Amino acid sequence: MSSATDGKGILVVPACCTSVVVGTAPKTSMRMPIVHVPFASAAAVASGLREALLVRGLEDKQVIVWAGDGGTADIGMASLSGAAEKNADIIYIMYDNEAYMNTGIQRSSSTPRGAWTTTTPIMGKTEPKKDVSRIMISHDVPYVATASIAYPHDFYNKLQTSLKIRGFRFIQLHSPCPVGWRFDDSLTVDVARMAVETGMWILYEYKNGVIEISNPSRYLIQQNKFKPIEEYIKIQGRFASVDENTLKGLYEYRNRNIEFLNKLAK
Amino acid sequence: MSTLELKKEKKVMTGNHAVAYAVKLSKAQIISAYPITPQTSIVEKLSEFIEKGEMNARIIKVESEHSALAAVYGAAIAGARAFTATSSHGLLYMHEWVHWFSRARIPAVMAVVSRTIGPPWNIWPDHSDFMDQRDSGWIMSYAMDNQEVFDLVIQAFKVSEDPSVYLPAMVGLEGFILGGTSMPVEIPEENSVLDFLGERRQPYSVADEIISVGNLTSPEETEQIQMGIQNAMGRAREVIKKVDEEFGRVFGRSYGGLASCYKCGDAKYVVVTMGAWSGDALGAIDLLRDNGIDAGLLRIRYVRPFPIEEVREALSNARLGIVFDRSLSFGGFGQLYSDIASSIIGSGTKKNLVNVISGLGGVNISSDDFVQAIKSIIESYESEGYVHPFLWYHQGEVMKYQHIKT
Numbered sequence: 001m002s003s004a005t006d007g008k009g010i011l012v013v014p015a016c017c018t019s020v021v022v023g024t025a026p027k028t029s030m031r032m033p034i035v036h037v038p039f040a041s042a043a044a045v046a047s048g049l050r051e052a053l054l055v056r057g058l059e060d061k062q063v064i065v066w067a068g069d070g071g072t073a074d075i076g077m078a079s080l081s082g083a084a085e086k087n088a089d090i091i092y093i094m095y096d097n098e099a100y101m102n103t104g105i106q107r108s109s110s111t112p113r114g115a116w117t118t119t120t121p122i123m124g125k126t127e128p129k130k131d132v133s134r135i136m137i138s139h140d141v142p143y144v145a146t147a148s149i150a151y152p153h154d155f156y157n158k159l160q161t162s163l164k165i166r167g168f169r170f171i172q173l174h175s176p177c178p179v180g181w182r183f184d185d186s187l188t189v190d191v192a193r194m195a196v197e198t199g200m201w202i203l204y205e206y207k208n209g210v211i212e213i214s215n216p217s218r219y220l221i222q223q224n225k226f227k228p229i230e231e232y233i234k235i236q237g238r239f240a241s242v243d244e245n246t247l248k249g250l251y252e253y254r255n256r257n258i259e260f261l262n263k264l265a266k
Numbered sequence: 267m268s269t270l271e272l273k274k275e276k277k278v279m280t281g282n283h284a285v286a287y288a289v290k291l292s293k294a295q296i297i298s299a300y301p302i303t304p305q306t307s308i309v310e311k312l313s314e315f316i317e318k319g320e321m322n323a324r325i326i327k328v329e330s331e332h333s334a335l336a337a338v339y340g341a342a343i344a345g346a347r348a349f350t351a352t353s354s355h356g357l358l359y360m361h362e363w364v365h366w367f368s369r370a371r372i373p374a375v376m377a378v379v380s381r382t383i384g385p386p387w388n389i390w391p392d393h394s395d396f397m398d399q400r401d402s403g404w405i406m407s408y409a410m411d412n413q414e415v416f417d418l419v420i421q422a423f424k425v426s427e428d429p430s431v432y433l434p435a436m437v438g439l440e441g442f443i444l445g446g447t448s449m450p451v452e453i454p455e456e457n458s459v460l461d462f463l464g465e466r467r468q469p470y471s472v473a474d475e476i477i478s479v480g481n482l483t484s485p486e487e488t489e490q491i492q493m494g495i496q497n498a499m500g501r502a503r504e505v506i507k508k509v510d511e512e513f514g515r516v517f518g519r520s521y522g523g524l525a526s527c528y529k530c531g532d533a534k535y536v537v538v539t540m541g542a543w544s545g546d547a548l549g550a551i552d553l554l555r556d557n558g559i560d561a562g563l564l565r566i567r568y569v570r571p572f573p574i575e576e577v578r579e580a581l582s583n584a585r586l587g588i589v590f591d592r593s594l595s596f597g598g599f600g601q602l603y604s605d606i607a608s609s610i611i612g613s614g615t616k617k618n619l620v621n622v623i624s625g626l627g628g629v630n631i632s633s634d635d636f637v638q639a640i641k642s643i644i645e646s647y648e649s650e651g652y653v654h655p656f657l658w659y660h661q662g663e664v665m666k667y668q669h670i671k672t
Contacts, residue, residue, distance in 0.1 A: 010472055012340070020482060028478035035343060035472055036480030037336065038362050044333035048298060048340025048348070049472070051324045055295045056345055058473055079336065082329030 002031040004159045009062045014042035016068035017102045040075045042067050043083035046090040065092040069110035070100045073132045084139040084168045091162050091169045097177040105180040114246040116238045124241050128253050133172045137206050141168040144206035148174040150192035174201045182237020198232040199254045211264040273455040281412045281444030284451045285377045286311035288419035289349050290321045291459035296341035296348040298326040298334045302356040303389050304441030305379040331356040335363035342374045344473040347466045354381035354395045367434045368403030373426035376436045379445045382627045390628020391440035393593035397601045403495045405435035406570040410544045412449040415439045424509045427467040430501040443542040499571040524573035526565045527580050533562030536584040540566040550636030574609040586618045592625045624659035
C-alpha cells in the first residue's frame with residue numbers, strides 16, 4: 001500500500017487485527033503514518049484528516065482507512081455511511097474476514113450463512129451475509145470495488161484506479177482467516193480463490209454509475225462455469241454443520257447476487 | 267498591543283453566539299459538530315460565517331457527535347486548529363472520544379452548552395453533562411456570563427496549544443441561561459485574537475512526519491502517558507494564570523485564574539459555586555452582607571485542573587464552606603464538594619464543609635433562594651455547632667439527606 005500511494009498515504013486504522021499486526025509503539029512495520037482510532041469512527045477521523053490537509057494545501061496526500069468487517073459493516077456503519085454520503089475524499093478499504101477475528105471469532109453481519117463462530121457455536125449463523133459493497137453503491141459514491149487476496153494484481157489495479165479518482169472510494173477485500181475459518185494456513189490463497197470460483201465472492205467495480213464485472217468473475221458468469229459451493233465449504237471447518245437447507249440458502253444467496261450484478265453491469 | 271490601542275465593539279449576543287465569534291476570531295480551520303438543543307445555534311452561526319465568506323474554515327457536517335469529535339481529532343492530528351460543540355446526550359455519545367483525545371495529547375477546543383441528562387427528556391441546564399467528563403484529561407473551564415464565554419473560548423485555544431500543556435480544552439456554559447440569553451459582549455478587532463494566540467502549535471502531526479499514533483504499547487508506557495497528563499494538568503495551573511493575566515493586558519479583562527473570589531478575605535462563611543448561578547450567588551453575598559453576615563463567594567472557573575491552592579486560600583479563614591453543586595455523583599457527593607474536600611485535607615487544616623445540591627434539571631435558583639438556603643444553614647450551624655454534610659435545597663426548603671449519619 002505504501003508503494004501504491006508513493007509515500008503520500010496516511011493510514012487510519014480502527015480496532016481490528018491490524019491494530020496488532022503493525023507492531024508496538026513507537027515503531028511501525030508500515031512505511032507510512034498510521035493513526036489508530038476507536039472502533040466506530042475510522043471514516044469520521046479520515047474525513048477530518050482529509051479536510052485539514054485541504055486547508056493546509058496538502059491535497060496530494062491520500063487518506064486511506066484500513067478496517068475489518070466489524071469496524072465497517074457493524075459498529076462503524078453509521079460513520080461509514082456518513083462519510084460516503086458526504087463524498088468525503090478518502091479511500092476506505094474493508095478487509096473482510098467475515099467475523100470478529102481480533103476478539104476471537106465472533107459472528108459479524110458480514111459472516112456468511114451457515115458459518116460456525118464462537119457466538120454461533122451449534123447452529124452456525126442463520127442469517128445471510130450483509131452486502132456492504134451494495135450498500136456503498138446505494139450511496140452513489142464515485143468508486144466501489146470488490147477484491148480478493150487471491151487476485152493481488154486485480155486488487156492492486158483497483159487500488160491504483162481508486163487513487164486517481166477524487167471523492168469517496170470503497171474497496172471490499174475478501175481475506176480468509178485460517179484460524180477463524182478453520183483451515184490450514186497453507187490453503188489461505190486456495191480458499192480465497194475458491195470463493196471466487198464458486199461465486200461466493202464476485203469481483204467487480206462500480207464506476208460512474210455502472211458495474212463492471214472484473215475478469216476473474218466475468219468469465220465464470222458469462223460461461224456459467226461456477227464450481228459447486230460444496231467445494232468451497234468442504235475445505236473450511238467453519239461450515240462443518242451446514243445442512244441441505246442451509247446449502248440451498250447459500251446457493252440462493254449466490255444466484256441472487258449474480259442476478260443483481262448482471263442487472264447493473266454494462 | 268495594549269488594551270488602550272485596541273479597537274473594540276460591543277454587541278448584544280447570546281452565549282452561543284459569543285462562542286461562535288470567539289471561534290471565528292481564533293481562526294479555527296476545521297469545525298465539526300452534530301446539532302443538539304441547546305448547542306445548535308453555535309454551529310449554525312459558524313456555518314453562516316463560513317458561507318458568507320467571513321470565516322476561512324471548513325465545516326464537516328457529520329452524522330453523530332461521536333463522529334464529530336472523531337473528525338475534529340483527524341483534523342487536529344493533521345495540523346489544523348479545530349473546534350466542536352455539543353450538549354448533554356451528545357457529549358455522552360462522544361464520551362469515548364473525549365478520553366481518546368486527551369491521551370493522544372492533541373490540542374483542540376470544545377464548547378459544552380450544558381443541559382441535563384434524560385430521562386425524562388428535559389432541555390434545561392444543570393452541570394451533570396459537563397461534570398461527567400471530569401476524569402477525561404481535558405482542561406475544563408466554566409463561564410459565568412457571555413463575556414466570559416467569549417474570553418474563555420479564546421483562552422482555551424491558548425492554554426490547549428501551550429507546549430507545556432498540549433491537552434484539549436472544553437468550555438462550559440449553561441444552555442438557555444447563557445447560551446440562549448442575550449447580553450452585551452465586547453468583541454475586539456479581527457486580528458488581535460490571532461496575534462494573541464499565535465500560529466497553531468501541537469506536539470506532532472501525521473501530515474508532516476511518518477509516525478504511528480495510538481498503537482499497542484506496554485503497560486509501563488501506558489502508565490507513563492497517564493502520569494504525563496496529570497503532570498501537564500499541574501503545569502496548566504500556571505499557564506492558565508499567565509494566559510489570564512496576558513489576556514487582561516491585551517483585552518482589558520482578567521478573572522483571577524482558576525477561581526475568582528468575592529469578599530472571601532474576611533468571610534466567616536465562604537460559599538462556593540460554578541457557572542451562571544454564580545451571578546445570583548454574588549447578589550446573595552451582598553444581601554447577606556447587608557444583613558450583617560460575613561459571607562464571601564468562591565467561584566470555581568476551572569474544574570480541571572482543579573484550583574487546589576485557591577480553594578485552600580479562600581477557605582483558610584472561614585468557619586464554614588458551603589458548596590453548591592448543580593450536579594451529583596449519585597451515591598457520593600456533588601463533584602465540586604468532593605474536590606474541595608480533597609483539596610482541604612491535603613492542606614492539613616480541619617474545616618467544616620457542607621454540600622448543597624440544588625438546581626438539578628434546570629430548576630431555577632434566584633439570589634433570594636441562595637440567601638434563604640445560606641441563612642438557614644448558618645443558623646443551624648451556629649446554634650447546633652455542626653451542620654449535616656449533605657443537604658438538598660429543593661423548592662424553597664433545605665432538607666437533610668437521610669442516609670448519612672452525623
